[in-house]
Amino acid sequence: xxxxxxxxxxxxxxxxxxxxxxxxxxxxxxxxxxxxxxxxxxxxxxxxxxxxxxxxxxxx
Amino acid sequence: xxxxxxxxxxxxxxxxxxxxxxxxxxxxxxxxxxxxxxxxxxxxxxxxxxxxxxxxxxxxxxxxxxxxxxxxxxxxxxxxxxxxxxxxxxxxxxxxxxxxxxxxxxxxxxxxxxxxxxxxxxxxxxxxxxxxxxxxxxxxxxxxxxxxxxxxxxxxxxxxxxxxxxxxxxxxxxxxxxxxxxxxxxxxxxx
Numbered sequence: 001x002x003x004x005x006x007x008x009x010x011x012x013x014x015x016x017x018x019x020x021x022x023x024x025x026x027x028x029x030x031x032x033x034x035x036x037x038x039x040x041x042x043x044x045x046x047x048x049x050x051x052x053x054x055x056x057x058x059x060x
Numbered sequence: 061x062x063x064x065x066x067x068x069x070x071x072x073x074x075x076x077x078x079x080x081x082x083x084x085x086x087x088x089x090x091x092x093x094x095x096x097x098x099x100x101x102x103x104x105x106x107x108x109x110x111x112x113x114x115x116x117x118x119x120x121x122x123x124x125x126x127x128x129x130x131x132x133x134x135x136x137x138x139x140x141x142x143x144x145x146x147x148x149x150x151x152x153x154x155x156x157x158x159x160x161x162x163x164x165x166x167x168x169x170x171x172x173x174x175x176x177x178x179x180x181x182x183x184x185x186x187x188x189x190x191x192x193x194x195x196x197x198x199x200x201x202x203x204x205x206x207x208x209x210x211x212x213x214x215x216x217x218x219x220x221x222x223x224x225x226x227x228x229x230x231x232x233x234x235x236x237x238x239x240x241x242x243x244x245x246x247x248x249x250x251x
């Protein structure tokens with residue numbers, strides 16, 4: 001798996017549960033790739049911002 | 061008795077302070093600004109008359125939730141899906157080629173020079189930046205992204221109403237998220 005491939009899975013993980021092999025391949029790559037660690041932190045931040053903005057993180 | 065009345069007025073005033081935020085949010089989702097005005101008006105009225113339902117947590121989140129449901133109603137029952145008709149782009153995603161090396165590794169400077177903002181940006185500013193960033197996507201892509209991310213509609217409904225395949229929709233969401241990641245990493249500026 002290449003960095004670019006991980007970005008598709010990171011996006012899809014927001015919409016559906018990844019299959020086990022996808023999840024494992026993604027984690028295997030990210031754990032060894034400092035650039036992807038930063039990128040996935042940035043995606044996480046983005047998703048947190050969106051949830052907060054749209055009132056989904058603290059909705060009752 | 062008197063204290064109760066004062067408190068109710070206080071919340072109503074506070075609700076009013078979110079009007080601009082809600083209107084901006086509604087306009088981000090809906091192309092028709094009369095629809096946006098109406099839906100915010102209804103949201104404010106519903107909130108003021110139904111404030112007993114407010115749990116006391118986040119007033120903004122509560123109002124945003126009411127707005128979300130009202131926008132979904134408008135889109136579903138007043139047949140507003142047509143406004144989101146979107147041109148399906150190709151799935152090569154060449155526009156992101158500059159992010160990666162020929163080996164499809166991240167370019168160092170796409171990732172490593174960017175900062176991860178620690179402090180929360182004011183919500184209204186955040187909306188403006190997201191608006192600006194989504195505007196750079198092909199027409200209506202941002203609005204379809206919001207059907208999913210803001211309104212939380214299921215893939216099946218979006219696909220059916222907009223005649224998109226699952227692959228089309230995934231590609232569209234991917235584009236929007238890739239672009240917005242850049243916004244976050246540049247500290248929500250210069251998107």
